[in-house]
Amino acid sequence: xxxxxxxxxxPVVVLDDPGRAAALGEALVGGGLPIAEVTLRTPGAxxxxxxxxxxxxxxxxxxxxxxxxxxxxxxxxxARFVVSPGLSRAVVERCRAxxxxxxxxxxxxxxxxxxxxxxxxxxxxxPAATSGGAPAVAALAAVFAGMRFxxxxxxxxxxxxEYLALxxxxxxxxxxxxxxxxxxxxxxxxxxxxxxxxxxxxx
Numbered sequence: 001x002x003x004x005x006x007x008x009x010x011p012v013v014v015l016d017d018p019g020r021a022a023a024l025g026e027a028l029v030g031g032g033l034p035i036a037e038v039t040l041r042t043p044g045a046x047x048x049x050x051x052x053x054x055x056x057x058x059x060x061x062x063x064x065x066x067x068x069x070x071x072x073x074x075x076x077x078x079a080r081f082v083v084s085p086g087l088s089r090a091v092v093e094r095c096r097a098x099x100x101x102x103x104x105x106x107x108x109x110x111x112x113x114x115x116x117x118x119x120x121x122x123x124x125x126x127p128a129a130t131s132g133g134a135p136a137v138a139a140l141a142a143v144f145a146g147m148r149f150x151x152x153x154x155x156x157x158x159x160x161x162e163y164l165a166l167x168x169x170x171x172x173x174x175x176x177x178x179x180x181x182x183x184x185x186x187x188x189x190x191x192x193x194x195x196x197x198x199x200x201x202x203x
Contacts, residue, residue, distance in 0.1 A: 002101075002122060002148070002170055003059070003080070003081050003101045004035075004122075004150070004170045004171045007034075007035045007059070007171055008164055008171050008172070008198045008201070008203040009033060009160065009171060009172055009173075009174065009177075009194050009197070009198060010035055010036075010037050010150065010152075010171050010172070010173040010174075011028060011033055011035065011036050011037065011173075011174070011175065011177055011178045011191075012037050012039060012063060012152065012173045012174060012175040012178070013036050013037065013038045013039065013048075013175070013178050014039050014041055014042060014175065014180050015038060015042055015044055015045055015048035016042055016044070016180060016181075017044065018044035018045075018047035018048040018051060020048075021038075021047070021048035021049075021051035021052050022051045022052065022054070022055070023184070024036070024052070024178065024187070025051070025052040025055045025058045025060070026055065027184070027187055027188055027191055028058060028178075028191060029055065029057045029058050030188075030191075031188060031191030031192050031194070031195075032191075032192075032194070032195055033177070033191055033194055034057050034058050034059060035058070035059040035060075035061075036052060036058060036059075036060050036061070036178075037061050037062070037063040037081075037083050037173060038052065038060060038061070038062055038063065038079075039062075039063040039064040040062055040063065040064045040065060040066075040070055040074065041064050045062070046073055046074065046077040047077075049062055049074060049077040049078050049079050050077045050078050052078070053077065053078025053079070053080075054078075059080055059081070060078060060079060060080060061074075061079050061080055061081035061082060061083060062074030062075075062077075062079040062081075062082050062083065063083040063084075063173075064083070064084070064085060065082045065083065065084045065091055066084065066085075066086075066088070066091070067088075067090065067091065068088075068090045068091055068093075068094035070091075071091055071094045071095055071098065071100070071102075072094065072098070075098050075100055079100070080100065080101075081100060081101040081102070081103070082095050082100055082101070082102045082103070083102075083103045083104075083105075083124055083152075083173075084102070084103070084104045084105055084124070085105040085124070085126055086104065086105045087104040087105065087106055087111050087114055087115055087118075087123075088104065089118065091104065092104055092118050092120065102120075103122060103123060103124045103150055104120070104123055104124065105123070105124040105125075105126040105152075106123045106124070106125060106126070107125065107126060107127070107131040109140060109143060109144075111123075112140055112143075112144050112147055113144070115147070116144060116146070116147060120147075121146055121147060121148060122147070122148040122149070122150065122170060123147065123148075123149060123150070124149075124150045124151075124152055124173070125137055125140075125149045125150065125151040125152070126151075126152050126153045127152070127153030127154060128151035128152055128153045128154055128155060128163070128172075129153055129154020129155070129159075130153070130154060131153075133154075133159070133162070133163075134151070134159075134162040134163050134165075134166060137149050137151055137163065137166055137168060137169060138166055138168070140168075141166065141167075141168030147168070148168055148169070148170045149166075149168055149169050149170065150169070150170050150171050150172065150173055151163045151169060151172050151173070152172065152173030152174065153173075155172045155173065155174035155176070156174065156176050157176055157177075157193065157194075157197050160172050160174060160197050160201070161197060161200050161201040164197075164198065164201035164202075164203050165201050165202070176190065177190040177191045177193070177194050178190070178191070
């Protein structure tokens, strides 16, 4: 069973102000998206993860994890899953040691094979839009029948359904519903619209 069961869309969050984290987490839960990938791209990301992790109804993870040390820090802050833009044996092995699910990034058949060799059965397909989009995912899935994909990068409300229609896709990751500087009302509107995207894809 995957930690993504029941989560067709993973909001990818960039937090410039960790003080916004708790309210953002509440907005996600209230809008029917009780999951967030907080990227380690800003100084306040770990503090944001810690704040979001206090919400018992929100599954919070860390994204843009590049090293084993970052995985350690993210899990210590409260991350319950780890996402990386690339395939790092060190990150995968550290997450296994920490007993935390990990989604490493792949974009080619060679990288999918390397992930399978590490015993993984789910990967992040990144950057999705510039790596062939949904047709590329379908082509990889035809060869690697046991692998599941989480396309991220260039995913929008307009194209998410193309990916979600594929049986090999566990979920999609996107930031369209959590823009960095959105006002609360606009944020609630964008988050609330995700349900229609998921429903249209039959999820």
